[in-house]
Amino acid sequence: MDQLILASGESSAPNPLVPNITEMIVVLLGFLVLLFIVVKFVVPMFEKTFAERAEAIEGGIAKAEKAQAEATAALEEYKQQLTDARTEANRIREEARAEGAQILAELKEKAAAEAARLTEQAHAQIEAERQAAVVSLRSEVGSLATTLAGRIVGESLEDDARAGRVVDRFLADLETQSAGVAQ
Template sequence: MVTFAVVFACMARVLLPRINNVLDERRDATEGQVERAEQLSREAGEVLARYREEIAAARHEAARLRQEALEQGTELIAGIRAEGLREREAMVVEAQARLAADRAIAETELRGDIVSLATELAGRLVGEPLEGVADSEVVDRFFADLDARSAAGSH
């Protein structure tokens, strides 16, 4: 028993403090890892929150840009449409002016041809040339009367 007590006392003095030191070191290491894991978890949560905020801000910015692009596209289409209408109106006015000018030229040419043909036909009917009649007031009155009838008929 004495031997047992001596061996136990030596072990209690030498081995027991070493065992307690190893157990304390393991406990500290385990608790440190838990604390580090908790800190990493908190940091990961903060990073995730910032990431979600950035994603929300990016989505908001993308929606704003889409809306802005849509508004600009609408404005461009309206501007192009207005420009097209202005060009069309200018082309219509120009075409109408050309038609009026062509019509006036055609009327003048036709009146000259009508006068010469009518004079020639009248000369054949009468049996003598009637060249002087083509420049007379009769022709002018005839065309003035014709213009007045066509103006009254169009209204």
Template sequence: MLQTLILAAEEGAEHEDSVLMPPLAELIVGLLAFGLLVGFFFWKIYPQIRRTYAERADRIEGGLNRAEVAEREAKALLEQYRSQLAEARTEAARIREDAQAQGRQIVEELRSQAQQEVSEIKERADAALVAERAQVVASIRREIGEIALELATRIVGHELQSDARQRQLVDDFIAGLDEAPRPAVAPAGPGV
């Protein structure tokens, strides 16, 4: 059959010299070669192309999936970071408030302690004043007693011999001074 086509093509080639129409033998050989090439393409190359295409599609889809997973993880980490940051800010505010409260408490304790020390110093000073006043009063009483005894000795003209009697006279004199009305002292005015 192929031979008859080739012979027919040769006969037609002799009769027709057309530039646009190739000889039939060349056309058949070209068609056979093209068919073999198409068959080889679908038998060997097309499955390889499909496999490569599928691998690339898988890689792209896998990359997209990995990117989506990475994005979800990044968002989760961002939320976790934000929550930790909020917790840290809350903790810092609480620590700041605690420090301020402790500061106020320390200030109050120091004020209380200072007031207590002031009152203790005042009490000691008052006690010292009372003791000093008692010493001054006792000293003045002795001096007054001695002056009164000396005065009484001069007035009476003779010396009182007995110490017990002298003490009794001095105590009576001082008791009389304590019971005697005291003269009113005018308050000091601005001109004094």
């Protein structure tokens, strides 16, 4: 029987090379429904997710740029403060040096003034002691000269006025001799 069917050319099985119209319509409708669902629901979700990610990335980039700008500004401020601090430290150091030099000069000036005062005081004391010694020597030399002159002359020179004149003359002669030896 199979041979008969084959010989007659009629077959009950469809040809696999020729498409079946009903199947094509069903597949096409299924494809269109699926396409509608993808376009209506899936693509907008992908677009939304893509937009959120793009926005997050752009926001992250903006935040990073803002943080970078803030960090750069903070670094510049720190550098400026460091420069200001160094300048201030140098100014304070120079003021301290100047003040130290001024204090040293004042102390030297005070020491020089004190030394001059002490030297003047010592000169005054030496002069006073020299004057006292001269007065003391005059009185001793005068009494010795009076006694010696009295022995040489043979008379007493107890008279104060006469003794004073003799002593003054004797001392004047001594000073004249001293001045001549010194020259």
